[in-house]
Amino acid sequence: MSALFEFLLRQGDNALVLGHRVSEWCGHAPVLEEDIALANTALDLIGQTQMWLGLAGEVEGKGRSADDLAFLRDVWDFRNLLLVERPNGDFGHTMMRQFLFDAFNLVHLTELANSTDDRIAAIAEKAGKEAAYHLERSRNTVVALGDGTEESHARMQAALDALWPYVGEIFENDSVSDELAADGIAPEPASLRAAWDARVQEALAEATLRHPEGDFAHRGGKTGVMHTEHLGHLLTQMQWLQRAYPGATW
Amino acid sequence: MVATLPRVADVWEWLDAVPDPEIPVISVVDLGIVRDVALEGETLVVTITPTYSGCPATSIIRLDIETALREHGVRDFRLEQRLSPAWTTDWLSQKGRRKLEDYGIAPPQPGGTPAHCPRCKSAHVKRISQFGSTPCKSQWQCEDCLEPFDHFKCI
Ligand SMILES: [Zn+2]
Numbered sequence: 120m121s122a123l124f125e126f127l128l129r130q131g132d133n134a135l136v137l138g139h140r141v142s143e144w145c146g147h148a149p150v151l152e153e154d155i156a157l158a159n160t161a162l163d164l165i166g167q168t169q170m171w172l173g174l175a176g177e178v179e180g181k182g183r184s185a186d187d188l189a190f191l192r193d194v195w196d197f198r199n200l201l202l203v204e205r206p207n208g209d210f211g212h213t214m215m216r217q218f219l220f221d222a223f224n225l226v227h228l229t230e231l232a233n234s235t236d237d238r239i240a241a242i243a244e245k246a247g248k249e250a251a252y253h254l255e256r257s258r259n260t261v262v263a264l265g266d267g268t269e270e271s272h273a274r275m276q277a278a279l280d281a282l283w284p285y286v287g288e289i290f291e292n293d294s295v296s297d298e299l300a301a302d303g304i305a306p307e308p309a310s311l312r313a314a315w316d317a318r319v320q321e322a323l324a325e326a327t328l329r330h331p332e333g334d335f336a337h338r339g340g341k342t343g344v345m346h347t348e349h350l351g352h353l354l355t356q357m358q359w360l361q362r363a364y365p366g367a368t369w
Numbered sequence: 370m371v372a373t374l375p376r377v378a379d380v381w382e383w384l385d386a387v388p389d390p391e392i393p394v395i396s397v398v399d400l401g402i403v404r405d406v407a408l409e410g411e412t413l414v415v416t417i418t419p420t421y422s423g424c425p426a427t428s429i430i431r432l433d434i435e436t437a438l439r440e441h442g443v444r445d446f447r448l449e450q451r452l453s454p455a456w457t458t459d460w461l462s463q464k465g466r467r468k469l470e471d472y473g474i475a476p477p478q479p480g481g482t483p484a485h486c487p488r489c490k491s492a493h494v495k496r497i498s499q500f501g502s503t504p505c506k507s508q509w510q511c512e513d514c515l516e517p518f519d520h521f522k523c524i
Contacts, residue, residue: 152498152508159500166423170452241453245422248455248524256499 122298123236124179125198126305128188129295129341131171132199134246135189136350137220138164139357140207149210156256160217163249170242190361194351201340202285204350208278211271214260215278221254222318223289226311235303258322265326272327279323280331287336290315375413375443380406384415387437390429391503394472397430401460404451413438413446418456421504421524458523469521475509477523486511487518496520 142161148154172185183191203220207213228250231243264271290312292300299305323330339345360367384406385398397403397417405416415434419427431448438446458477461469466476475483475494485492491513498508499522506519 152500155502155508156498156500159504162423162425162504163421164423166419166421170422237453241455245419245452245455249422252499252522252524 121178122295123304124175125295126299127171127175127178127239128196128198129200131168131175131185131188132197133203133220133224134164134171135168136197136199136353137203137217138162138168139353140203140205141213141217143207144210144213153210157213160253160256163253167242167246167249170246174238174242190358194346194354195343197346197350197354198341198343199350200285200288201337201347202282202289204340204347204353205282205285206349208281209274211264211274212278212281214257214264215275216282217253218257218261218322219282219286219319221250221257222315222322223311225250225254226314226318227306227308230306230311234305239304254318258318261322261328262326265323265328275326276328279328283331283333284335284337287334288338288340291336291338291341293342374408374411375441377406377408379441380413380415380438380443383437383441384434387430387433390426390433392469392472392474394468395461395465397434399462399465399468401458401462401465402430402456403434411445413443414449415446416449416451418451420456424504426503456524458521461521473518474506475518475520477521479523481523483509483518483520486514486516488516489514 138161141157141164144154144157145161146154148157168189169185172188176183176185176188200220202216205216207216225247228243228247232240232247234240234243261275265275266272267275290308292307292309296305296307300307320330337347340347381398381403384403385396387397389395389397389400392400400420402417402420403415404418405414407414407416415438417430417434434448435446461477469476470487473487475485475487478484482496483494486494489511491511493512494509495512496507497510497517500506501508501519501522505522507522508517509520510517
């Protein structure tokens with residue numbers, strides 16, 4: 120598997136798995152406006168998936184489409200971060216996860232817009248606008264709920280503490296990222312940490328949330344070595360139609 | 370039989386009659402998603418750019434453009450998608466912006482706040498949600514006439 124293909128799977132799978140998770144809220148959000156906002160966020164992410172996985176299939180050169188990659192791979196083939204496959208939890212938990220990811224996505228896409236690969240730069244330019252919009256909302260929601268009632272504050276702190284061990288993986292370099300960084304295709308994840316920290320710390324302070332200590336990191340998502348048990352359950356929902364009716368189209 | 374090649378100016382006019390599937394008062398040209406019309410030899414090439422990457426209307430728009438070209442007798446054509454430069458609300462035509470407002474949708478404004486309520490024109494408006502009925506809109510409410518309305522998001 121080439122490093123470029125692997126990288127594109129990481130991009131596509133992050134958007135796909137988080138998009139699916141967020142779509143699970145459809146019809147269940149606490150208020151109508153939030154329901155619509157979550158559905159629209161999911162839609163943007165699925166759109167970004169089509170661009171990333173579409174390019175992945177092109178780069179792989181085996182005739183696999185974005186749909187083939189989304190629906191016909193199994194857990195161990197997925198290259199998304201563990202963070203995005205975490206179950207939704209309550210609304211605050213979902214928004215905290217979204218915030219942590221959006222902040223990374225925007226910082227990352229901003230750099231990718233200068234990629235030496237024009238196709239990647241074009242997708243990043245497009246997706247970056249959406250990521251900026253998502254971040255505005257997730258940040259403001261984290262601040263509103265963190266600096267809200269005693270109940271909402273406690274829930275946001277619990278969400279942050281529970282998700283923090285999944286942050287470290289985002290910024291780990293490995294042989295894939297080394298190769299792409301050397302070619303100027305994508306930045307080293309570790310190089311994005313400072314910009315991410317700045318955005319996150321500023322928001323957490325305004326949200327009156329305590330910045331977690333410790334840097335223990337669960338890993339194994341973006342390398343595909345060890346996903347959590349949650350991804351398999353997610354795929355049973357997402358892929359059931361293609362599994363039950365192989366090749367079905369509409 | 371000698372086929373006559375379509376004139377580029379005519380094609381722009383035809384496409385300006387293709388309504389956006391979700392906001393039918395404006396055309397796909399008004400929306401700024403038709404980026405280029407050109408002849409490559411005898412092949413007509415229409416270049417389009419998506420508004421939002423997940424916008425479900427994109428595939429319908431492609432189909433509607435194909436249908437319009439066929440209705441005008443064009444057989445030899447190709448639709449291309451271009452992502453960069455990314456679509457921006459700055460590309461909405463003046464005509465499109467006017468039609469949006471007449472339809473009750475506040476046109477995009479730099480800064481992201483609608484100029485006024487599209488119904489009573491009051492400037493006292495407040496945002497209800499960053500997201501609305503389609504990926505390209507947010508929800509607002511007029512504090513004078515109290516009507517809720519959509520605002521075409523600025524991106
Ligand atoms: Zn009004």
